[in-house]
Amino acid sequence: xxxxLTFLLVxxxxxxxxxxxxxIGHLPPGAGRASDFAYESDEGVRFVSRVWERPGAVDLTVAxxxxxxxxxxxxxxxxxxxxxxxxxxxxxxxxxxGRPGFGDGDEVFWLAAPGVAVSxxxxxxxxxxxxxxxxxxxxxxx
Numbered sequence: 001x002x003x004x005l006t007f008l009l010v011x012x013x014x015x016x017x018x019x020x021x022x023x024i025g026h027l028p029p030g031a032g033r034a035s036d037f038a039y040e041s042d043e044g045v046r047f048v049s050r051v052w053e054r055p056g057a058v059d060l061t062v063a064x065x066x067x068x069x070x071x072x073x074x075x076x077x078x079x080x081x082x083x084x085x086x087x088x089x090x091x092x093x094x095x096x097x098g099r100p101g102f103g104d105g106d107e108v109f110w111l112a113a114p115g116v117a118v119s120x121x122x123x124x125x126x127x128x129x130x131x132x133x134x135x136x137x138x139x140x141x142x
Contacts, residue, residue, distance in 0.1 A: 018142035020048035020064040022118060025138035027052065028131040031059045041083060043069055059126065062139065065109075065117040073110075076117050077102050080109055096136045105129050108136045 019036070032054035040046050045067030052060040069079045080102070081088040091102035094110075096118075101110025106129075109119035120136045 019050050019062060020066075021142050022062075022064055022112070023140050023142040024050070024062055024135070025140065026134050028060065028122065028127040028135065031127075032057070041067075043067065043079065043082075045069055045079060045083075057123065057126075059123050060135065061119070061121045062135070063119045064112075065119060066115060068115060070111065070117045071114045073100055073102075076109065076111050080119070096133075097139075103132070103136075106132065108132060110136075112141070 031052040034050055034052050036048070036050050038046070038048045045065050047063050047065055049061055049063035051058060065076075065079075067079075070076045077088050077091065080086075081090070091104050091107075091109075094101050094103040094108055096103075096108060096110045099110045099112070101108055103109070106124040107119065107121040109117055111117050118136075118139055120132060120139065122132045122135065124132060
């Protein structure tokens with residue numbers, strides 16, 4: 001039944017059900033089956049994510065992050081660097097839906113509001129870099 005509903009949503013051009021207040025309007029063709037998760041980082045940042053995967057591979061992850069450390073773009077970048085154990089400078093500045101954010105070839109994240117951020121990560125090897133921004137640009141407040 002879920003697969004049929006997913007197929008009908010894609011055919012109709014409808015958006016996916018809201019993810020913690022956000023609607024995802026575009027998915028790359030052929031993305032795997034979706035599952036939702038909720039968890040919290042050691043720093044108290046709450047994540048609600050939707051992951052599309054196939055056996056042995058994650059195709060796409062969209063996450064909504066909420067926490068006081070995400071009050072500014074600099075705070076978001078510092079949190080993501082610590083969370084991913086990467087240098088803050090490893091992401092370039094980008095714009096998503098007119099909002100400033102940070103990204104590389106397979107992940108982009110931005111501050112949707114003080115204390116609220118959105119992250120999109122994709123298997124760029126499978127879908128190409130253009131799909132990352134298509135998905136990110138389709139995420140809207142629900």
